[in-house]
Amino acid sequence: MPGTPRDEQFADYLAGRMTREETLEFERHMDSDDRSAVDLWERLADLPADQPSPLVKQRFQQLLKSETHSHVRWIPWAMAAAIFAGGFFAGRIVPVQPPEDVAALRQEVRTLRETVIVSMLRQESASDRLKGVLTSASLNRPDADVTAALIDTVRRDANVNVRLAAIDALRRFSGDQTVRANFAGSLSTGDSPLVQIALIDALVEMQDRSAAPALRRLGASTEVDKSVKERARFALERLEQ
Amino acid sequence: MRLTLFLLMPLALVGQIRTAFSDPSAPGTVRVEIVSGSITVSGTAGSDVVVEVKGSPARTRRDSEAPAGMRRIGGGGGEVTVRESRNVIRVEAEGHTNQDLSIQVPAKTALKLETVNSGSIQIDNVEGEIEAENVNGSIKLTNVAGSVVANTLNGKIECTLTKAFPDKPMAFTTLNGAIDVTLPSDLKATLRMRSDNGDIYSDFEVNVRSERVESKSRRGWKSESTIVADINGGGPEIRLQTMNGKIYVRKK
Numbered sequence: 001m002p003g004t005p006r007d008e009q010f011a012d013y014l015a016g017r018m019t020r021e022e023t024l025e026f027e028r029h030m031d032s033d034d035r036s037a038v039d040l041w042e043r044l045a046d047l048p049a050d051q052p053s054p055l056v057k058q059r060f061q062q063l064l065k066s067e068t069h070s071h072v073r074w075i076p077w078a079m080a081a082a083i084f085a086g087g088f089f090a091g092r093i094v095p096v097q098p099p100e101d102v103a104a105l106r107q108e109v110r111t112l113r114e115t116v117i118v119s120m121l122r123q124e125s126a127s128d129r130l131k132g133v134l135t136s137a138s139l140n141r142p143d144a145d146v147t148a149a150l151i152d153t154v155r156r157d158a159n160v161n162v163r164l165a166a167i168d169a170l171r172r173f174s175g176d177q178t179v180r181a182n183f184a185g186s187l188s189t190g191d192s193p194l195v196q197i198a199l200i201d202a203l204v205e206m207q208d209r210s211a212a213p214a215l216r217r218l219g220a221s222t223e224v225d226k227s228v229k230e231r232a233r234f235a236l237e238r239l240e241q
Numbered sequence: 242m243r244l245t246l247f248l249l250m251p252l253a254l255v256g257q258i259r260t261a262f263s264d265p266s267a268p269g270t271v272r273v274e275i276v277s278g279s280i281t282v283s284g285t286a287g288s289d290v291v292v293e294v295k296g297s298p299a300r301t302r303r304d305s306e307a308p309a310g311m312r313r314i315g316g317g318g319g320e321v322t323v324r325e326s327r328n329v330i331r332v333e334a335e336g337h338t339n340q341d342l343s344i345q346v347p348a349k350t351a352l353k354l355e356t357v358n359s360g361s362i363q364i365d366n367v368e369g370e371i372e373a374e375n376v377n378g379s380i381k382l383t384n385v386a387g388s389v390v391a392n393t394l395n396g397k398i399e400c401t402l403t404k405a406f407p408d409k410p411m412a413f414t415t416l417n418g419a420i421d422v423t424l425p426s427d428l429k430a431t432l433r434m435r436s437d438n439g440d441i442y443s444d445f446e447v448n449v450r451s452e453r454v455e456s457k458s459r460r461g462w463k464s465e466s467t468i469v470a471d472i473n474g475g476g477p478e479i480r481l482q483t484m485n486g487k488i489y490v491r492k493k
Binding site: 125126127128130131134159160161162164165192193194197225227 | 392
């Protein structure tokens with residue numbers, strides 16, 4: 001699949017209309033070609049977060065009205081979402097089968113954003129992965145895929161700065177049991193002290209008492225950095241207060 | 242199919258090795274991973290990458306142990322290898338032998354540099370996406386452009402950025418050491434700064450968006466304070482974090 005994938009390919013991929021082979025090839029391509037994902041990202045980067053302006057909604061509904069009776073070609077929902085996202089003017093060029101519900105469309109845009117964030121977290125460049133992490137903060141309630149991808153970043157990303165940013169991004173989900181369990185589970189003695197300290201701070205902030213055994217282990221370990229041991233001991237005191 | 246070039250040469254034979262990118266028209270990437278020693282990279286007008294191993298005491302000693310009339314051509318571990326594949330040049334050193342590397346790259350090159358012990362990372366005059374990771378040593382970037390993601394544990398981070406790529410976040414993190422960055426005076430950015438036991442200084446006009454200070458507990462839990470501030474109206478995030486050290490954000 002040479003070159004940048006066309007919008008239709010993204011649409012087919014998102015709508016699950018590709019064959020298994022096509023899907024695999026598309027994913028391989030997106031993984032191997034930074035530019036495609038970055039390009040898609042760049043085009044969607046300036047999307048309004050969750051609240052399109054009333055003007056956009058009004059113009060879109062006008063568009064729907066004017067298009068309802070015209071002879072139209074079937075364009076998949078995801079394509080419609082991409083057009084809505086990419087810009088109102090694309091809609092003037094390509095006739096669109098009108099979706100009935102703007103809320104559903106908004107949901108599609110949101111899903112697309114989340115897909116983009118997950119793909120950003122797999123980029124080769126640490127700065128691009130950082131951008132994925134920071135962008136997730138603009139979502140009010142990221143879906144499970146985004147949260148899982150952030151947790152994966154905390155555990156496995158090759159760059160310490162990207163992991164630290166992911167820990168920060170997940171700190172707002174202090175009520176999420178999966179996040180807490182993963183923070184406590186990620187506390188390993190051999191890890192970077194920067195990551196260890198960030199995890200300890202997050203666990204204290206979440207008042208997660210179940211983290212106490214992991215903290216005790218860290219505080220007692222001989223292979224752990226001195227500042228980390230101190231931090232772990234202070235954290236235990238705070239959790240037991 | 243893309244033509245793939247693959248070069249693999251032991252440095253010990255030559256001391257200095259020149260490698261070309263398979264596609265010099267596009268900016269290439271240089272990745273360096275060593276366990277012990279310094280990495281110094283400077284941008285040049287040339288299109289090749291030149292890697293030089295500076296004589297470390299251990300290496301010089303081993304070389305000098307060669308019997309009369311012979312020279313050491315390899316063995317014993319610690320060889321530096323350079324390979325090129327798909328416009329990425331990888332420089333690696335096996336084992337824990339101390340290697341101080343001096344590398345010349347084209348002025349526009351992406352860099353990914355990692356060392357652990359007994360050395361600093363220094364980059365001068367390079368434009369590109371720059372990633373630098375050290376553990377026991379400093380990181381110093383002079384006249385770089387693009388984006389920077391840098392971290393160390395025990396050491397200072399200094400960076401003079403002449404130009405930033407649009408829309409690329411950056412990060413500078415250390416545990417024990419100062420962070421001293423100089424940014425273009427017109428750079429639009431949002432700074433997220435945190436120093437647990439040090440002050441934060443800037444000559445930029447900063448617009449503080451939020452400041453969070455955690456209280457100290459009776460047994461001396463170190464307070465955590467994160468300041469988020471815009472310069473020139475705000476923009477991509479620049480994260481600056483240290484535990485024991487001051488933070489300086491200077492205007493160029």
